[in-house]
Amino acid sequence: MHDIDYTGPQGGALALAFGAGATFATAALMTVGTFIWRVFGDARIKQLEKERDETEEKHRLEIAGLNNRIVQLETILLTYGPPLLRRELQAAMANTP
DSSP: OOOOOTTSHHHHHHHHHHHHHHHHHHHHHHHHHHHHIIIIIHHHHHHHHHHHHHHHHHHHHHHHHHHHHHHHHHHHHHHHSOHHHHHHHHHHHHHOO
16 A cells, blocks of 8 residues: 655645535535425414413413403502502592503
8 A cells, every 4th residue: 555645735635535525415414404304393383373372372361351451450559449558549540651
């Protein structure tokens, strides 16, 4: 066998071969990754978007119910609360947008 001169023309050929192999491996991995993403990623994204929409709707309903309860409690406090509490509550309600 002949010794390889890594700093000469044989080294350059080895570097080109390594670069070609690395390029091919990267392209192959990107192709496999793209396939996997298309098969599993898009379906998962759609599932997560559906869950997010359901959760947002549920939260909207909860917030509406809580807002109604706040109005009820404010009315009760304004009607039956002690005078000092009523003044404080009216002042707080006047400062809220």
